[in-house]
Amino acid sequence: MAKVLDVRGLRVDFRIDERYYPAVHDIHFHIDEGETLGLVGESGCGKSVTSLAIMRLLGPGTKVSGEVRYGGKNLLAIPDAEMRRIRGNDISMIFQEPMTSLNPVQRIGTQIGESLFLHRGLTGRAAREQAIQLLQEVGIPRAEEVVDDYPHQLSGGMRQRVMIAIAMACNPKLLIADEPTTALDVTIQAQILDLMRRLSRDHGTSILLITHDLGVVAEMCQRVAVMYAGQIVEQGPVREIFKHPQHPYTIGLLNSIPRMDGPRTRLTPIEGNVPSLRNMPRGCRFAPRCPHAMDVCRAQDPEPVMVEPGHDVRCWLHAPVKEAR
């Protein structure tokens, strides 16, 4: 299947007190056409930074290297003007808190119209009609009235629908959704996830879904990449990762969540805390919390290895005996 996006060796460094520290380190993944890829991890693991780096939305004080291949080009190397044409048109993005992404003093119709004008040259009546149609498509009742509303007049779920309408305005190939339902109640989350699934199916849009919720991943994604401390520690098909997790962090994560199904047993937490950027452990970044840590783990960072076709793990337990280089 054709790859929509191919990320190779992505690295992002943040400057803290005149020194650079890698917040995202040696990330490789791709997204196929029409596929939903989940990027999961806990706060500070670098999943949002990864998505912002892809969109080139990181501010000064950061260094981005590696390759982000889209449509035969490296997005990290093209001129700003070309990147602006891609954002919102080919790749668009929605965020956790729709209220901070929407302009509070502009009507909903105007905000959808902006994208329609910039990328498709629609103005006036044509833009308005298209905006109403988009609002209807994302399931907003009374779309003809809502188009003239301001964001504060809508509920959280409705605002997120508006964000999705703006993101889908130019029929993008890839939608990056950064914790799109985290701020919403569970019954509203179910509505939004349902909407995203339907749009992806009807338009063939690929989705990069960033979340901390393993339930959302199991429900939405075909493949998943698990991040820890700035690295992808494991990636593969969702079923494979949930049924046969290989990395001790993935296993720990799955064991530490309370379940809705099955017997209620004592939880098995991952001991310790996530390391901070300035105090990254030497070797494998998970080693200080890992129940299986060996000497090699504390000395050397493991490379990703394939355990099954399409299933990679970054762990010394699975590394083949080291060959001489």
Added chain:
Amino acid sequence: MAEPLLRVKDLKKYFPIRRGVLQRTVGYVRAVDGVSFEVERGETLGVVGESGCGKSTMARSILRLIEPTAGEVWFEGENLLRLSGSSLRHMRRQMQIVFQDPYASLNPRYSIGYTLEEPMIVHRLHTPAERKRRVRWLLERVGLDPDYAKRYPHEFSGGQRQRIGIARALVLQPKLILLDEPVAALDVSVQSQVLNLLEDLQDEFDLTYIFVAHDLSVVRHISDRILVLYLGRMAELADAEVLFVDPLHPYTRALLSAVPVPDPDAKRERIILRGDVPSPANPPHGCPFHTRCPVAMDVCRSEVPAWREVKPRHYVACHLY
């Protein structure tokens, strides 16, 4: 049966809506609208519901951190809402609360040791040396280094701060602890550490918990019984195991079906509710849930359903039963 530790009867909290230059009261937000339940000694009662269902207001009204509009709260044979001054203060020693965001509830200028010592000073308990000893002992109980007493809140991670919040609630040796979204701000790997700690402390100190949360899997894990709230009213109350296997209220059913399960093979019938929760300033007539209920009947639009025990220990407010 033994007398329950806490009995809440017809608790109400209405917030006035004021408008205009004269700030006249033009209506009320019915945040909590007639909630009654009992909590047995040593049990954990989970309280769930979506934002705006009144679960936090209810918890705070029980402690009178927010003054309730009406109702009774019986604790150890006394109606808390009738107490004042020193007798209320004395009662509060028995009931403590842990908040969602421990950073906002810890004074950034107080060392952890002073934060933990202060309640004992207020209540004139122990000698200074004993108080210090007790602080170190408590820190150890909640899984922290006793030397942390000298440090300040900003030096701790979210999980550690929540441990401090729990230690602060334990200082006065309460019988009841209200936990208001205690793990909502924590990452999953840390969340499980705190949940295990709460279970251990409950066994060690014979604590009774009211656990308020929006995360249904967390509530199922920790609770003996679960109360489901919707728009300030009780929808359903049952044993935790029963509620998840045999939910009766259509709202509970929809709520449970909406939770994403971390199992790609799980086959579930999802009930997707239409629309949003109505505003508690202008709740619907009849059953508060009828505007979103997939099985609403005519009677639901006109009459408020009664709260009934339809099976042993299983209560529901719905015209279907």
